[in-house]
Amino acid sequence: MKAGEWTMTHQGIAFDEDGVILDGQHRLLALTGMPDGFSIKMMVTFGLPRGQVWHGIDVSVRVRRNADVLPMHPVAVSVGSFLASLAVGTRSVSAPVAEPFVRWIEPEVLRLLRDYGGFGKTFSSSPVRAAAVFTMKRLPECLEIVVDAYGALVEQDFDRMTTVAKAFSRGVALGSIRAGGTCDRPDMFLRAMKVFDPAHADTQKLIIRDAVADLVRVRADLRARVLGQEA
Numbered sequence: 291m292k293a294g295e296w297t298m299t300h301q302g303i304a305f306d307e308d309g310v311i312l313d314g315q316h317r318l319l320a321l322t323g324m325p326d327g328f329s330i331k332m333m334v335t336f337g338l339p340r341g342q343v344w345h346g347i348d349v350s351v352r353v354r355r356n357a358d359v360l361p362m363h364p365v366a367v368s369v370g371s372f373l374a375s376l377a378v379g380t381r382s383v384s385a386p387v388a389e390p391f392v393r394w395i396e397p398e399v400l401r402l403l404r405d406y407g408g409f410g411k412t413f414s415s416s417p418v419r420a421a422a423v424f425t426m427k428r429l430p431e432c433l434e435i436v437v438d439a440y441g442a443l444v445e446q447d448f449d450r451m452t453t454v455a456k457a458f459s460r461g462v463a464l465g466s467i468r469a470g471g472t473c474d475r476p477d478m479f480l481r482a483m484k485v486f487d488p489a490h491a492d493t494q495k496l497i498i499r500d501a502v503a504d505l506v507r508v509r510a511d512l513r514a515r516v517l518g519q520e521a
Contacts, residue, residue: 303335306337312338356368356384363396367392369392369395370391370392371388371416376505394427399419401437402419413459415478417479418440421483422440424512439451439452439455439485454496458485467481467496479508480508484496
């Protein structure tokens with residue numbers, strides 16, 4: 291743009307029926323870096339049906355991430371997409387599937403980021419954050435406890451950690467608990483769920499005895515809370 295090489299084409303900015311941007315986020319971001327008074331001409335489209343156009347935007351150029359499409363905080367999109375994948379039982383989900391889960395947990399994600407916006411490697415991963423916000427939804431009366439427990443993990447403040455949180459932190463440090471692979475992520479989530487549940491605060495050994503059964507219960511709970519589907 292700054293070099294004067296921008297050419298107006300059919301691609302520009304696109305909004306859905308509610309005025310939510312569907313395409314052109316990166317073009318607008320580039321414009322914010324231009325000098326004052328800089329301008330270009332660009333096509334702008336309004337009123338697109340969101341559910342019908344998501345899958346057809348730039349699909350031949352690259353795979354669009356949910357964070358490129360959904361107009362919410364990217365961390366909330368990542369966490370909500372992870373919970374959506376647990377709810378439907380797949381490794382990944384499309385933006386339309388993820389959207390209700392992202393909207394459901396975005397306030398809680400923003401609360402975590404407000405108080406503890408830094409990155410603590412494994413402890414700020416989507417499975418851990420998902421466990422925190424899901425617990426905040428399940429146990430709203432324990433919200434402050436969960437936020438503090440999350441902060442202790444991210445900051446590695448052992449003095450503030452519960453017994454189960456210390457076991458979790460040691461397991462990550464020793465490599466017995468991992469969040470890198472696709473199969474590791476649900477396991478990390480289930481362990482983090484115990485860390486954030488005050489009922490398990492004094493647990494010394496963080497053991498998941500039946501991950502399949504636990505995930506089935508989580509799936510049913512998520513579907514009921516977010517989608518209104520009865521078990």
